[in-house]
Amino acid sequence: MRVVVAPLDEFPPDSRRIVRVGGREIGVFRVDDRFYAVRNRCPHQGGPLCIGRIFSRIVSEQPGEFELDAGPPLLVCPWHGWQYDVATGQSYSRGDPRVKSYGVSVASGSELVAGPHVVETYPVTVTEQYVVLDA
Amino acid sequence: MIDCDVHCAPASLETLAPYLSDYWREYTATAGIRLVGMANAYPPGAPTSGEAVPSDYDTLCKRVLETDSPRHVVLNCLTICEAHRNPYYQAALASALNDWMRDEFLARDSRLRASMVVSTVDPDDAVAEVERLGDDPRFVQILLPIRTDAPYGNRRYHRLFAAAEEHNLALGLHAWGRAGHAPTTSGYTLSYLEDYVSNQTIAQTHVVSLVSEGVFDRMPDLRVALMECGFAWLPALLWRFDKDWKGVWREVPWVKERPSVYVRRHVRATTAPTHLPTDQPAHVRELIDMVGAELLMHASDYPHNHGASAGALYELLTETAREDVRDANAAAFYGLDPAPGGEVR
Amino acid sequence: MSVVQTTPETPTEVPRSVSLVDCDIHPTLTHPELLKRIAGRWRRHLERFGRRTPMITEFYPRTANAGFRLDSWPEAPGGFPGSDLGLLRTQLLDEFGIDYGILNCLGLLSCHEVPALAAEITRVLNDWMLEWMDEEPRLVGALVVPYEYPDLAVREIERRASDPRWVQVILPDSAEDPLGSRKYWPIYEAAVAHGLPVAVHTAGYWPHLDTGWPSYYLEEHVANSMRMQSQLTNFICEGTFDALPGLRLVVTEAGVSWSAPLAWSLDSAWELLRDDSPPIDRRPSEIVREHVWFTTQPIEEPDDPSEFAQVVQHAGLDDRLLFATDYPHWDFDSPTQALPRSLSDQQRHKILAGNACALYGLPLSARA
Numbered sequence: 099m100r101v102v103v104a105p106l107d108e109f110p111p112d113s114r115r116i117v118r119v120g121g122r123e124i125g126v127f128r129v130d131d132r133f134y135a136v137r138n139r140c141p142h143q144g145g146p147l148c149i150g151r152i153f154s155r156i157v158s159e160q161p162g163e164f165e166l167d168a169g170p171p172l173l174v175c176p177w178h179g180w181q182y183d184v185a186t187g188q189s190y191s192r193g194d195p196r197v198k199s200y201g202v203s204v205a206s207g208s209e210l211v212a213g214p215h216v217v218e219t220y221p222v223t224v225t226e227q228y229v230v231l232d233a
Numbered sequence: 234m235i236d237c238d239v240h241c242a243p244a245s246l247e248t249l250a251p252y253l254s255d256y257w258r259e260y261t262a263t264a265g266i267r268l269v270g271m272a273n274a275y276p277p278g279a280p281t282s283g284e285a286v287p288s289d290y291d292t293l294c295k296r297v298l299e300t301d302s303p304r305h306v307v308l309n310c311l312t313i314c315e316a317h318r319n320p321y322y323q324a325a326l327a328s329a330l331n332d333w334m335r336d337e338f339l340a341r342d343s344r345l346r347a348s349m350v351v352s353t354v355d356p357d358d359a360v361a362e363v364e365r366l367g368d369d370p371r372f373v374q375i376l377l378p379i380r381t382d383a384p385y386g387n388r389r390y391h392r393l394f395a396a397a398e399e400h401n402l403a404l405g406l407h408a409w410g411r412a413g414h415a416p417t418t419s420g421y422t423l424s425y426l427e428d429y430v431s432n433q434t435i436a437q438t439h440v441v442s443l444v445s446e447g448v449f450d451r452m453p454d455l456r457v458a459l460m461e462c463g464f465a466w467l468p469a470l471l472w473r474f475d476k477d478w479k480g481v482w483r484e485v486p487w488v489k490e491r492p493s494v495y496v497r498r499h500v501r502a503t504t505a506p507t508h509l510p511t512d513q514p515a516h517v518r519e520l521i522d523m524v525g526a527e528l529l530m531h532a533s534d535y536p537h538n539h540g541a542s543a544g545a546l547y548e549l550l551t552e553t554a555r556e557d558v559r560d561a562n563a564a565a566f567y568g569l570d571p572a573p574g575g576e577v578r
Numbered sequence: 579m580s581v582v583q584t585t586p587e588t589p590t591e592v593p594r595s596v597s598l599v600d601c602d603i604h605p606t607l608t609h610p611e612l613l614k615r616i617a618g619r620w621r622r623h624l625e626r627f628g629r630r631t632p633m634i635t636e637f638y639p640r641t642a643n644a645g646f647r648l649d650s651w652p653e654a655p656g657g658f659p660g661s662d663l664g665l666l667r668t669q670l671l672d673e674f675g676i677d678y679g680i681l682n683c684l685g686l687l688s689c690h691e692v693p694a695l696a697a698e699i700t701r702v703l704n705d706w707m708l709e710w711m712d713e714e715p716r717l718v719g720a721l722v723v724p725y726e727y728p729d730l731a732v733r734e735i736e737r738r739a740s741d742p743r744w745v746q747v748i749l750p751d752s753a754e755d756p757l758g759s760r761k762y763w764p765i766y767e768a769a770v771a772h773g774l775p776v777a778v779h780t781a782g783y784w785p786h787l788d789t790g791w792p793s794y795y796l797e798e799h800v801a802n803s804m805r806m807q808s809q810l811t812n813f814i815c816e817g818t819f820d821a822l823p824g825l826r827l828v829v830t831e832a833g834v835s836w837s838a839p840l841a842w843s844l845d846s847a848w849e850l851l852r853d854d855s856p857p858i859d860r861r862p863s864e865i866v867r868e869h870v871w872f873t874t875q876p877i878e879e880p881d882d883p884s885e886f887a888q889v890v891q892h893a894g895l896d897d898r899l900l901f902a903t904d905y906p907h908w909d910f911d912s913p914t915q916a917l918p919r920s921l922s923d924q925q926r927h928k929i930l931a932g933n934a935c936a937l938y939g940l941p942l943s944a945r946a
Contacts, residue, residue: 142915143911143912143915143916144912144914144915145647145912146649149648149649150648151643151648153483156483156486157486158486158487158489159450159487160447160450160451160487161388161391161446161447161450161451161485161487162447162487163486163487164486176643176647176648176649177647177648177649177908177910178479178480178642178908178909178910179479179480179481179483179642179643179908180479180480181479181482181483190479190482191475191478191479191482191491193491193881194479279851279854280850280851281847281850281851379789380788380789381789381790382789382790383789383790383791384789384790384791384792384797386793387790387793388793410789414786414787415786415787415788416788417756417786417788417808417811417812418752418784418786418787418788418801418804418805418808419752419756419757419786419805419808419809419811419812420753420754420755420756420759420785420786420812421756421786422756422812422815423815423816424815424816424854424855425851425854426815426847426848426851426852426854426855426858427811427812427815427816427855429847429851430811430815430843430844430847431788431808431811433843434788434804434807434808434811435788435789437801437804438788438789438792438797438801438804439789441792441796441797441800441801442792442793442797445792445793445794445796445797446793446794463839463843465839465842465843466836466839466840466843468835468839468880468885468889469803469833469835469836469839469878469889470800470803470836472835472878472879472880473800473803473833473835473876473878474800475879476876476878476879477796477799477800477876477909478796480642480908480909481641481642481794481795481796481799482796483641484641484794484795484796485794485796506843506846507846508839508842508843508846508847509842509846510842510845510846513892516838516888516891516892519885519888519892520838520839520892523880523885523888538850539846539850540846540849540850542846
């Protein structure tokens with residue numbers, strides 16, 4: 099189901115929101131101009147993953163190299179620090195369970211009004227743009 | 234069968250005289266230095282010390298080569314551990330020991346290999362020795378006693394390890410080392426029993442250090458043999474290390490895979506001491522499965538005696554695993570010819 | 579409008595089974611709070627000179643959210659993870675339905691201070707924990723003592739032990755002497771005399787280093803398990819348990835899976851070397867089974883969970899494992915998630931509550 103999370107201009111870069119959809123909590127993140135969404139539950143021990151920090155990936159071929167990478171960042175669980183690619187939900191430590199990830203897009207009010215049905219958390223205006231979660 | 238840990242040592246400084254300069258002969262005489270046979274680590278009267286360490290080829294023949302018929306033996310001479318902190322003496326003693334081993338053992342029997350002795354106080358001197366002897370294929374690794382000033386992953390050792398890798402030498406981490414500051418994180422050990430079992434926790438510190446400091450990322454062809462350090466502690470350590478790494482990897486971002494992957498790829502352990510019970514075969518089998526027999530390399534650790542549990546280990550291995558532990562694992566690790574009828578790994 | 583007076587209802591006390599005991603919770607008394615409570619002469623001392631020993635965090639910064647669950651910081655300014663009883667209640671005790679929680683305060687990790695100051699710090703910490711226990715009946719406490727000064731430590735134990743809410747005495751895992759040393763025996767004697775187990779908890783100042791300083795917090799954290807292996811080895815090899823047959827030791831926050839390999843190696847060595855250590859007249863593994871308990875956190879997580887069940891069996895730990903969360907540290911174990919499915923229901927119940935109730939004399943039924 100598609101869920102309108104917020105008007106685009108109320109969702110600034112480097113911010114996040116946690117959305118309740120049915121029985122699930124999903125964290126929606128904006129990093130620069132890209133949006134990501136993952137389940138707010140760390141597959142490790144159930145911690146509130148989406149209140150964790152967002153960090154850049156680090157490229158390090160040799161000891162002492164610490165280059166921050168511009169690719170999809172990592173969401174770090176606020177408990178044990180396990181790290182997940184915010185785009186795919188894959189654990190940094192391959193082989194560990196991934197966290198469920200979801201699509202996020204920006205849609206205009208007119209598209210949303212046209213359908214298919216979306217869950218509206220507040221009124222949609224055709225002239226505005228909105229962040230839409232595909233949950 | 235390949236025996237990965239057999240001890241040798243010069244009987245006295247007189248044996249080394251031909252290999253030491255006039256200055257060092259005078260130095261050792263004036264200072265009253267005697268080689269006391271690592272009495273702190275292997276007290277002569279202790280049941281675990283066994284008989285005298287072979288100091289000549291004929292004795293080695295009688296006691297090891299003729300009794301056990303190994304295809305190859307890796308000799309370890311720990312005499313360097315008795316050396317003091319004078320870096321020049323260390324370097325001179327290391328060279329003397331290596332030259333003595335070559336003449337006394339390596340030149341006389343093509344089955345024999347050895348750990349190259351290097352300075353334990355100065356990595357640059359150690360590098361110089363590796364450069365001097367590294368092309369001699371009879372040295373298969375460098376001897377690194379585990380009781381030392383810094384964990385072996387520390388950057389000060391990286392140039393030594395690079396030299397070792399370049400010359401196709403493994404790192405031979407061996408129990409004991411320099412006596413001096415408290416051997417454990419608890420403090421001084423008042424009994425030999427406590428000191429003896431402490432080698433295994435110290436070895437763990439080094440394993441964690443080697444991985445954490447990116448030694449295997451920097452030198453991907455490096456191999457590490459843990460000698461006389463036990464191995465039953467490996468599963469618990471690796472479970473913990475993997476889990477901790479998952480939370481803290483950003484501190485050491487060059488460690489790109491789980492630590493256990495590095496350890497299984499680069500590290501092996503000799504079978505003496507085994508330190509496993511002889512009356513719990515089911516439990517021991519489970520423990521061996523957790524360790525993985527592919528990590529183990531047979532060693533008699535002659536002349537040391539660690540009790541009956543080594544026998545129990547072999548009884549519980551499958552036939553294939555036994556062959557691997559007794560020969561193939563070490564042949565692959567040290568690049569030795571495979572046993573007749575054995576596969577090239 | 580008339581005001582209707584009502585009397586508050588007395589809650590009906592319904593006994594129910596205790597199902598969850600948390601054997602390692604870390605309350606924090608912040609430094610400003612400590613200064614408010616400490617005697618004037620020592621407040622002036624601390625304000626002028628501070629503590630003599632750096633915290634271990636200055637050697638190895640905790641590169642994981644500064645060492646704490648990110649969600650455990652209280653909102654009120656000046657708060658610190660573990661400093662707010664309200665948050666501890668909601669986030670831990672209520673959230674997981676904990677019946678009893680043991681306060682293990684790490685406020686005196688290093689005892690390298692003037693003896694009277696060390697003793698005063700422990701008085702302040704213990705007094706403060708009593709306030710929490712007064713307010714929250716689910717909490718019980720571990721006595722902090724100035725352990726490098728055994729006479730003063732004994733005095734603190736004697737002063738406090740009659741309060742049944744003190745369930746153990748706590749020491750860190752590194753000290754001037756190995757913890758099994760005769761030096762510390764008077765402390766253990768006093769604990770035994772009052773029926774208190776002794777918990778040895780990960781952390782300390784590291785006056786001894788085995789083979790030198792590691793570089794990274796990752797290494798230090800893994801070494802929590804090796805350090806405890808050394809201490810347990812020491813307790814056995816110094817004959818501490820033979821000298822103090824009533825001593826019950828709780829190995830805290832060091833993991834569990836190394837127990838059997840360590841005990842096996844000690845057995846193997848003891849067979850050959852027992853003449854060296856006359857006080858050890860039975861197998862070390864038997865000594866461990868009789869005298870030692872282990873808290874579970876940070877629980878090891880092998881890829882194959884059945885291997886964890888195996889090592890529990892190897893060491894015979896069914897009756898010796900004590901569940902712990904280590905709240906609010908980052909490597910916290912969740913009571914609902916941390917124990918592997920490979921353990922049986924009976925094992926789970928023992929680990930989650932039964933073993934702790936037996937060890938600490940906690941009633942198996944609690945008020946609703």
